[in-house]
Amino acid sequence: MDIGIHVSLWTREWTEPYLDYIDLASDLGFNSVEIPLMDPDTLPLDAIKERLERTGLAVRCGTGLGPATDLSSDDSQIRAAGLQHLKKCISAAAEIGSPSLQGVIHSAWGKRSRTTAISRKQSAALLREAADFASDSGLTIALECINRYESSFLNTAEQGMAMLDVIDRRNVGLHLDTYHMNIEEASFREAFKLTSGRLFHLHLSENNRGYPGSGLLDWDLIIEQAINNGYNGPWIIESYVVPDCPEGDDVCIWRQIEPDTMKSLGNSLEFLQKLIRNKGTKKDE
Numbered sequence: 001m002d003i004g005i006h007v008s009l010w011t012r013e014w015t016e017p018y019l020d021y022i023d024l025a026s027d028l029g030f031n032s033v034e035i036p037l038m039d040p041d042t043l044p045l046d047a048i049k050e051r052l053e054r055t056g057l058a059v060r061c062g063t064g065l066g067p068a069t070d071l072s073s074d075d076s077q078i079r080a081a082g083l084q085h086l087k088k089c090i091s092a093a094a095e096i097g098s099p100s101l102q103g104v105i106h107s108a109w110g111k112r113s114r115t116t117a118i119s120r121k122q123s124a125a126l127l128r129e130a131a132d133f134a135s136d137s138g139l140t141i142a143l144e145c146i147n148r149y150e151s152s153f154l155n156t157a158e159q160g161m162a163m164l165d166v167i168d169r170r171n172v173g174l175h176l177d178t179y180h181m182n183i184e185e186a187s188f189r190e191a192f193k194l195t196s197g198r199l200f201h202l203h204l205s206e207n208n209r210g211y212p213g214s215g216l217l218d219w220d221l222i223i224e225q226a227i228n229n230g231y232n233g234p235w236i237i238e239s240y241v242v243p244d245c246p247e248g249d250d251v252c253i254w255r256q257i258e259p260d261t262m263k264s265l266g267n268s269l270e271f272l273q274k275l276i277r278n279k280g281t282k283k284d285e
Contacts, residue, residue: 001031001233001235001273001276001277001280002031002032002058002233002234002235003030003031003032003233003234003235003236003237003269003272003273003276004025004030004031004032004033004034004057004058004060004234004235004236004237005025005028005030005032005033005034005236005237005238005265006033006034006036006062006203006236006237006238007021007022007025007033007034007035007036008036008238008240008247009237009238009239009240009241009265010024011247012242012245012246012247012248013245013246013247014036014038014246014247014250015038015039015042018035019044019047019048019051021033022048022051022052022055022057023051023055025055025057026055026056026057028265028266028269029266029269030057030269031057031058031234032057032058032059032060032234032236033052033057033058033059033060034059034060034061034062034234034236034238035048035059035060035061035062035096035098036061036062036063036064036103037061037062037063037088037089037092037093037101038063038064040063040085040088040089040091040092041088043092045092045095045096048096049095049096049097052096052097058097058234059096059097059098060098060099060100060102060201060234060236061089061092061093061096061098061100061101061102062101062102062103062175063085063086063089063101063103063105064103064104064105064109065082065085065104065105065106065107065108065109066108066109066110067108067110068081069081069082069085069108070082070107070108070111071083071086071105071106071107071122071123071126071127072106072107072108072111072115072119072120072122072123072153073108073119073122074119079122079126082126083126083129083130086101086105086126086130086133086141087130087133089101090130090133090134090137090139090141091137093139094137094138094139098139099138099139099140100139100140100141100142100200100201101134101139101140101141101142102141102142102143102144102175102200102201103142103144103175104144104146104151105127105130105141105143105144106123106127106143106144106153106154106163107119107123107151107153107154109146109150109151110150110151111151111152111153112151112152113152114152115152115153119153120153120163120166121166123153123163124163124166124167127141127143127167127169127172128167128168128169131167131169131171131172132169134171135169135171139171140171140172140173140200141171141172141173142172142173142174142175142200142201143160143163143164143172143173143174143175144174144175144176144177144180144201144203145157145159145160145174145175145176145177145180145181145184146177146180147179147180147183147184148183148184149183150180155180155184156184156185156191157174157176157181157185157191157194157195158194160174160176160195161174161194161195161198164198173198173199173200173201174195174198174199174200174201175200175201175202175203176191176195176199176201176202176203177202177203177204177205177238178202178203178204178205178206178212178217178222179203179205179206179207179209179238182207182217188218188221188222188225189221189225192225192226192228192229192231193225193229195229196229196230197230199226199229199230199231201234201236202226202231202233202234202235202236203236203237203238204222204235204236204237204238204239204272205237205238205239205240206239208257209239209240209241209251209253209257210239210241210257210258210264211237211239211241211258211264211265211267211268212237212239212268212271212272213267213268213271213272214258214264214267214268219271219272219275220275220279223272223275223276223279224279224282227276227279227280227283228283233276235272235276237265237268237269237272239257239258239268240253240257241253241256241257241258241261242256242257242261243255243256
């Protein structure tokens with residue numbers, strides 16, 4: 001049972017140093033951490049590996065593209081910069097022991113222009129090249145489907161599966177997030193059924209972007225359907241709960257989401273541990 005936490009939950013800026021948060025995740029009882037590779041050139045790889053070895057935590061890596069690295073751009077230089085960024089992230093992920101790279105790696109986060117068939121083909125062609133590069137290191141990559149207010153490129157599991165068909169690489173899968181799914185999917189059950197066997201990564205976040213178990217989402221259904229359709233983890237809490245900081249502004253956190261961020265997080269971890277354990281046991285019976 002691999003329950004992890006995205007370290008950006010504790011940071012105020014996307015590139016803030018996060019080494020101490022690896023220790024904090026371990027102290028709280030998490031099994032793994034997800035580390036954002038927003039600037040892989042400055043990543044302290046040796047220090048990260050030392051912390052991971054000392055704590056025994058598993059690691060996953062994610063990243064996101066921006067306007068200057070958009071794989072779906074009409075500008076060939078921007079697309080080339082995006083592919084170069086992904087290759088650097090894949091190499092860094094492999095170096096610190098992550099088996100995967102996921103996130104908004106198909107287009108620019110925040111892209112709101114209408115997506116054309118040409119832009120999808122351009123992105124798919126470069127993702128195919130990134131997948132082959134990742135395959136050399138034994139890594140998978142996963143495309144995150146996010147809500148309409150943060151992207152016009154991939155919003156639903158159905159769109160994601162169609163993109164996988166175009167890319168046509170078995171080491172490429174999908175990355176879903178319950179916060180985004182709650183906005184875009186008509187059914188959690190159908191989304192997990194559709195992505196069975198191709199769901200590589202899952203972020204857990206409440207309907208208000210708080211910690212799992214504190215809001216409106218039906219976690220009994222979510223965990224049960226994910227497990228029943230073959231998903232075995234990692235289960236990564238990625239909640240944004242702190243306002244009045246650059247990172248919070250970027251994801252529109254305008255008020256304190258969790259009243260006591262550390263106590264609430266501990267409660268959420270305990271809630272997920274029991275739920276995943278119980279649902280997994282029932283499936284095996």
